[in-house]
Each structure stands twice: as C-alpha cells, then as structure tokens.
Amino acid sequence: MTTDPPVSRGSSVPARWRITGWILLATTIALTAVIVTVRSALLADGERRANAELVQEAAEFSAFLAEGVDPTTAQAFTSPDRVLEVYLNRQHPDDDEVLLGLVGADVLQADRPGRGVAAAPYDLAADAGLLAAFTDPAHTFGTTGTPAGPMRWGRVDVGAATARGSLVIAIFTEQRRDETDQVVRLMALVSLGGLLLTLAIGWIAAGRILAPVRALHEVAADIGERDLTVRVPVHGRDDIAAMAETFNAMLDRLEEAYGLQRRFVDDAAHELRTPITVIRGHLELLGDDPAERAHTLRLVDDELARMSRIVSDLLVLARAERPDFVNARPVETTDLMLDIEAKCQALADRSWLLGDIAEGAVTIDGQRVTQAVLQLAANAVQHTADGDEIRMGSRFEGVGDRRRLLLWVSDTGPGVRPEEVEEIFERFHHGSATRAGAGLGLAIVRAIADAHGGRAFVRSTPGEGATFGLDLPAPDDTTEVINA
Structure with a gap:
C-alpha cells in the first residue's frame, strides 16, 4: 500500500513578493482612506462656505434695509422695487453667485462689471420653474439642481403685503466641486507616485529582511552528511x-x-x-x-x-555527551567513601587503606562518582602486585561557593611519565612500558568529572607510584574533615 505525498497548501508566491504586496495593499488602503476623507471634508467645507455666504449676503441686505436711503431723494425708500434696484446696482456678485430682485412679475439682476448678466453661471430669470420656487412663501431657502450644477439659494423679503419684493441670493457649488475634484486628482497622482515609491522601498526592505532567511536556506542546502561546519551569518539582534x-x-x-x-x-x-x-x-x-x-x-x-x-x-x-548522564542528588560524603572502600576490597588482594574522609553533604551523582573511583581503583590494581598498598581518600577544599570535593586513589606502581600526564585520560591512550594499556577506563573517569563540572587529575613521580583523582565543585558552608 502506497501513500500519496502530502500536498502543499502554502502559497507558491515568493515571500518577498508577498511581503511587498501586503505593504503595498496597506499603503493603498491608507491612501484611499485619506483621499476619500479629504474629498468629503472639502465638499463639506464648500457647502459650509456657501451657506455662510448666503447668510452674509442676507445680513448685508437686511442692514441696507435698516440703514439705507434713496440716493436721489436722500430719504428712506418708499417702494420695494427701488430698494432692490439701488442695492443690486451696488453689488458685484462672485463668479458662482447670482443676485435677483423679484417684484411681482419683474425680475432684476445684478450685473457683473464688464461682463453683464450673461456671465452668470445660469440665467435664473429665464427659468420659470425656479422663479416659481423662489416666490413660494412656504420656503425661504433651499438646494436644487440646475443645468449649471447644484445651487443653494435663500430669499429675503422686503415691503408690505400690498407692495412686496424679494432678494434672491443663489450660489452655485459646481465650481467648488470641480476645484475639490482637481485637488483629489492631484492627491491621487501624488499617491500613485507614493505607491510606486512604496513598492520599491518594500521590495528593498523585504529583500533585506529576508536576506538571513535566504542565507539560512543556502546554508541548509550546502550542509552535507560529512560537512556540518557551515553556519548562518548573524547580524543585529532582531x-x-x-x-x-x-x-x-x-x-x-x-x-x-x-x-x-x-x-x-x-x-x-x-x-x-x-x-x-x-x-x-x-x-x-x-x-x-x-x-x-x-x-x-x-x-x-x-x-x-x-x-x-x-x-x-x-x-x-x-x-556522557547527553545532558541526563549525571543525575545529581544530595549525598553524604562519609557514607559514599565508606561504600566505595568496601567495594574496592573485592577487586583484588591489595592492602587497601582509607585516609581522609570528607564529612558533609554534597550534591553529586553518587553512582557515577562511585563508578569513577572504582575505575581508578581497578587501574591501580592493574599496576600493582598482590599485597601492595593502595590508598584512597576524600576531602573538601575551599569554602562557600568555591568549595570543592577531592577524591583520590594512590598506588605504588611504576607511575606516569610527565609527557603522558596530559594524554593519559584520552580514549584508547596506550602509555609507555611503565604504565601501558590505559584504554577507556580513564576516559570514562574524565567524562564523569566533566559532567559534574569538575576535572580528573593525576600526580605522579615515575617509579614512585601515581595518584589519580576527581576534583568536583561542591558549593556549601560545611568543611569538616575526619580521619579514619
């Protein structure tokens, strides 16, 4: 029975393009939101300014009614048509503004200097429908559409019911909309340039961000079964x-x-x-x-x-290379040393002498330490004869965090030559004729010492025996030593 290989569900688009695409998308959304917001704000501002102009023009006309006089008589106005005529003759409407005076069926319109009435955005006087809306007593202002675009208007009445006139103020907002659209189009062009710049920057930034990933990919591709020395260059701290x-x-x-x-x-x-x-x-x-x-x-x-x-x-x-090789627990050193000495008695017919015994608790792997000392004892047996003396012991050196536990085995064998001291704990080391065949035993001793954070040592004078031992860290405040 065969199984199909797993189907990749990831994207086939390179990561650099995806990062750049997300940056471009986020920037596009942000710029679009800005353009839409600015356009809405400009349109709203145009409407507010149109309303403000209507209110201002109506206020000016009301002030003229209250304070103005007929220039020909220097007296107060006596008819609405004369008020409207004088007022309109004095006004100069803006390009998007139209001022009309309505008195019955008559329509008066303010001229633009040098351009006349025809320069207005739209001829309101010719539009009967708009004139009817202007004279509707139910409405004094409003918004309506014209062939020249949207228009806001307001009316101010003057005179009594028997002689009534009105000033109509009309403001066209299409020009302001066109100006807003021009600003938006300019923003869109600038935003397009910004998007192109963002695309370039995003492409470069994505390349720099992904450069370590590419290096990692290249390193992983270059790693072979017999070459694990290649490493990824590390730059920065991100x-x-x-x-x-x-x-x-x-x-x-x-x-x-x-x-x-x-x-x-x-x-x-x-x-x-x-x-x-x-x-x-x-x-x-x-x-x-x-x-x-x-x-x-x-x-x-x-x-x-x-x-x-x-x-x-x-x-x-x-x-010994594994982290769980040593299982450290509190151990009473006196009991540990007595137990090791008892086990050594069974190794061979030697004169086993137990010297100093360190007293106190220490956190070590008792079994591994026992294994190492027994290995040292077996090594001493190999280089001594029946009845020869082999000494062993332990003691604490230093205090507090610098306290150390020393365990040693001394024999009366041929000793170790000085040039062999540095190599005797190596695997399969075969020493001189005076102390041959170290094998793996001493390498195991050093591995146990290294796993405890300590060291294995040897002190010897050729022809006068050798002392092998362990020097292990044992931080504590107890430093008592008893003699056995």
Whole structure:
C-alpha cells in the first residue's frame, strides 16, 4: 500500500513578493482612506462656505434695509422695487453667485462689471420653474439642481403685503466641486507616485529582511552528511538574528551528535579490530585436537569478553555527551567513601587503606562518582602486585561557593611519565612500558568529572607510584574533615 505525498497548501508566491504586496495593499488602503476623507471634508467645507455666504449676503441686505436711503431723494425708500434696484446696482456678485430682485412679475439682476448678466453661471430669470420656487412663501431657502450644477439659494423679503419684493441670493457649488475634484486628482497622482515609491522601498526592505532567511536556506542546502561546519551569518539582534542563532545552535548540536557518532564508530572500529582479527585467525586455524580446540575456545571467549567490555565502555562514553548522564542528588560524603572502600576490597588482594574522609553533604551523582573511583581503583590494581598498598581518600577544599570535593586513589606502581600526564585520560591512550594499556577506563573517569563540572587529575613521580583523582565543585558552608 502506497501513500500519496502530502500536498502543499502554502502559497507558491515568493515571500518577498508577498511581503511587498501586503505593504503595498496597506499603503493603498491608507491612501484611499485619506483621499476619500479629504474629498468629503472639502465638499463639506464648500457647502459650509456657501451657506455662510448666503447668510452674509442676507445680513448685508437686511442692514441696507435698516440703514439705507434713496440716493436721489436722500430719504428712506418708499417702494420695494427701488430698494432692490439701488442695492443690486451696488453689488458685484462672485463668479458662482447670482443676485435677483423679484417684484411681482419683474425680475432684476445684478450685473457683473464688464461682463453683464450673461456671465452668470445660469440665467435664473429665464427659468420659470425656479422663479416659481423662489416666490413660494412656504420656503425661504433651499438646494436644487440646475443645468449649471447644484445651487443653494435663500430669499429675503422686503415691503408690505400690498407692495412686496424679494432678494434672491443663489450660489452655485459646481465650481467648488470641480476645484475639490482637481485637488483629489492631484492627491491621487501624488499617491500613485507614493505607491510606486512604496513598492520599491518594500521590495528593498523585504529583500533585506529576508536576506538571513535566504542565507539560512543556502546554508541548509550546502550542509552535507560529512560537512556540518557551515553556519548562518548573524547580524543585529532582531527576531531574524535570533532565528539564525537558533539555527546555528541546532547545527552545533547536530555537528556534536554527528561527531559523537563518528567518534564512537571510529573508536569501536579501532579497538574491536584487534580482537576480531585474533578470533578469526584462531578459528581459521582451528584443528581437530580436543586440547587445541579447548584452548582456542578459551581464547575466543576471553576476546569476546574484552570486546563486550569495550562496547560497554564506549556506550558509557557516548552517554556522557547527553545532558541526563549525571543525575545529581544530595549525598553524604562519609557514607559514599565508606561504600566505595568496601567495594574496592573485592577487586583484588591489595592492602587497601582509607585516609581522609570528607564529612558533609554534597550534591553529586553518587553512582557515577562511585563508578569513577572504582575505575581508578581497578587501574591501580592493574599496576600493582598482590599485597601492595593502595590508598584512597576524600576531602573538601575551599569554602562557600568555591568549595570543592577531592577524591583520590594512590598506588605504588611504576607511575606516569610527565609527557603522558596530559594524554593519559584520552580514549584508547596506550602509555609507555611503565604504565601501558590505559584504554577507556580513564576516559570514562574524565567524562564523569566533566559532567559534574569538575576535572580528573593525576600526580605522579615515575617509579614512585601515581595518584589519580576527581576534583568536583561542591558549593556549601560545611568543611569538616575526619580521619579514619
């Protein structure tokens, strides 16, 4: 049964274009909102100014009625038509304004200097329908449409019922709308240029933002099974830089894991090659003689046991790279040292002497520390004879946060040459003839010390024995030491 590969539901548009598109869309929406708002505000302002002009013209006419006199008689006006005639002769309407005087069936209109009545936006005197609306006593102002565009008008009556006249003030707003549309068109052109500039800036900005992502993609594409050394360049301290640092940290862990795996395989191949060769060679030469077969089987069994121990030690070293290799808990050092000394008694027929014992609690992995000290004891056994003296002990050094726990094993063997001190804790180190075959045991000791944040050490004078030990951090305020 086969399963179809998962179908990608993501967008096929490059991220750079998507970022630029979103920036362009947001800018377009913002500019459109600004243009619509400005147009509405300008139109509303034009209407307000038209109303204000109507009110102002009506106020001026009312003031003229209250204070004006007939210039020919220097007396008050006696008829509405004379009031309207004198007033209209003195007015100079704006281009979008028309002033009409209505007295019965007569229509008076203010002239524009040099242009006459014909220069008005629309000939209201010729429109009977509008004249009827102007004279409707039920309305003194209003808004209506004309062939010249929308118009706002207002009427001020003058005279009594028997001799009645009216001043009609009409203001056309089409020109103001045209001016508003010109401003909007100009804003639209400027906004279009702004959008093009935004497109260019967005494209450049998206490219700079995504540059680390492209670098990450290139690094991921260049990473091979045997090359994990490539890293993403990190610039700045923003989110993209944090992502690059996280990716690099992941590569560090992968490189470390791959290195650990490769070292494990190399170490296993290096150390297992000899016993495998020995076993194969003896099995190929195995004859029919029972004594020879028994000897060969004993040799093969011994080599297989050595191979098993090598693999076990390699697994311990491999686990030492994991964060859970050490499980630290509070441990009473006196009990720990007595327990280790008891276990050492079973290793070999030696004169085991327990020296100083540190007294107090410490937070360590008791089992791993026991494993390390027993390994040091086994190493001492290998380089001493029956009945030889092997000393061990522990003590605290320093106080407070600088307190440390020292555990050591001293033997009377051939010792370690000075040039070997730096290398003796390496994996598969084989020392001089005076102290050969260090193998993996001391490497495990150092791994346990490193996992505790401490170190493994050796002090030796060739021919006078050696002291191997652990120096572990043990911050505390208790520093008592008792002699056993």
